[in-house]
Amino acid sequence: MLGNFSYCNPTKLYFGEDSLNFLNEELPKYGKNVMLSYGGGSIKKNGIYDKVMEILKANGKTVFEDSGVMPNPTTTKLYEGCKIAKENDIDLILAVGGGSVCDYAKAVSVSAYCDENPWDKYYLRMEDVDNKIIPVGCVLTMVGTGSEMNGGAVITNHEQKLKIGHVFGENVFPKFSILNPVFTYTLPQRQMVAGVYDIMNHITEQYFSGEDDNTSDYLMEGLMKSLIYSSRIALVNPTDYEARSNIMWTATWALNTLVAKGKSTDWMVHMIGQAVGAYTDATHGMTLSAVSMAYYRHICPYGLSKFKRFAMNVWNVAPNSKTDEQIATEGLNCMENWMKELGLAMNIRNLGVTEDMLEGIAKSTFIMEGGYKVLTHDEVFEILRASM
Incomplete structure (x- = not known):
């Protein structure tokens, strides 16, 4: 192998049919206010939403819902999520969904306390994070992006007709991710x-x-x-x-x-x-x-x-x-x-x-x-x- 490198992956994974139970081990590590980010509502139809909410409530969390994360998260949605996160002093962003929701959660985590336009700073100039980062946890319902164990966050700017991914450092990796293969069964082919x-x-x-x-x-x-x-x-x-x-x-x-x-x-x-x-x-x-x-x-x-x-x-x-x-x-x-x-x-x-x-x-x-x-x-x- 050529070159020199370092390797660190700080994300803790819980894998298997009983993996959601380990959310009970992770939640006590964070403050009371949790932003629950998810997509168009499929997690309510398949029962995952109810299971997650039950665990959040059992752990005494105050939940601020952030629904409607689209398959290709936009800058408009990003700014909306930042507003929710900052106004409610969010302690943990819990992304429940596929890679787009996980990407979006990481983008919000670095952008909520950014002093300038995060699109310009992180996606056009590709600068490092130098502000407060909100921790992210993931409950995966669709596989493909690998976003559950990396620092990538892809955002689309429709006005500029640009879709850009910023691969952030290990400080932006999800703190934990829950991977239950059964949660992926209901995906359309x-x-x-x-x-x-x-x-x-x-x-x-x-x-x-x-x-x-x-x-x-x-x-x-x-x-x-x-x-x-x-x-x-x-x-x-x-x-x-x-x-x-x-x-x-x-x-x-x-x-x-x-x-x-x-x-x-x-x-x-x-x-x-x-x-x-x-x-x-x-x-x-x-x-x-x-x-x-x-x-x-x-x-x-x-x-x-x-x-x-x-x-x-x-x-x-x-x-x-x-x-x-x-x-x-x-x-x-x-x-x-x-x-x-x-x-x-x-x-x-x-x-x-x-x-x-x-x-x-x-x-x-x-x-x-x-x-x-x-x-x-x-x-x-x-x-x-x-x-x-």
Whole structure:
């Protein structure tokens, strides 16, 4: 492994069917005022809301509800949450939902006491936090983002047509996260598979970088194989506990910073996908799947040895007498077939992108430098065109 690094992950995880009970162990560590952040109300229909509220009340907490967190949290919603948090002297933000709710909770945690516009400070200038941070805890109901064990917080600014993620330091990581795979059973299939691809792409964004013999690559190959296997089972039987628990656990390890160690990492699929999302508000995982194949086929020649390894070690492509290019291409074809099997979006046109949007999306795409090819604006545009 190349380079020097440090590693620390301060989030405490509680995993399994009885994991919600451990909320009783965490709540006494914080003050009386809890902001309960959640989405459109599905947690009330499936009973999770009642269970959480019962535990909060049993622990003597005063609850301030912050509902309506949308799948792509906006600056408008962020400012609304900051107002609730600051006016009520919130001691803990408890996010109950998927990655968007967890992202949003972390964004509120650093923004409520920010002395200037948090969008400008944290998302445009990417500055560190130098103000009071409200602790965050998560009860996960949808998997994919890994937000339950990292410092990432993605926010969308509709006025500026930008969707930006800020990866904060360990001081912003959730203090604890509760992961009960059963809580994910009621997700619509489209949301489940979008989450599955978000997990896959988190891994490939880190995997397709570097040329050294890196332990992280071996870990990622195992995670990808587990995800592919379990996703096929969950597609047929969404309440298969073993499959859903493996998917949930893989999601956490895909983006809790461990496998990034020793890697330069890529993230261009996320940058292009998030730019698409800023224009369409489409489901995050679907924006990633819609641009992935065009991007990976574009950069494959620049990282041919890793794409060959990906084909052989993840998709079991037999080398036989094939060229390296043929092996790599077969691996990408296997990935594409799996994506189609899951029912993922395979082009951006179906997400609402029109030809006249392409130039604007390309311009709003942030260029990252960790992958095998640093893209030009024209290359981003061509990848978008190929994704139509």
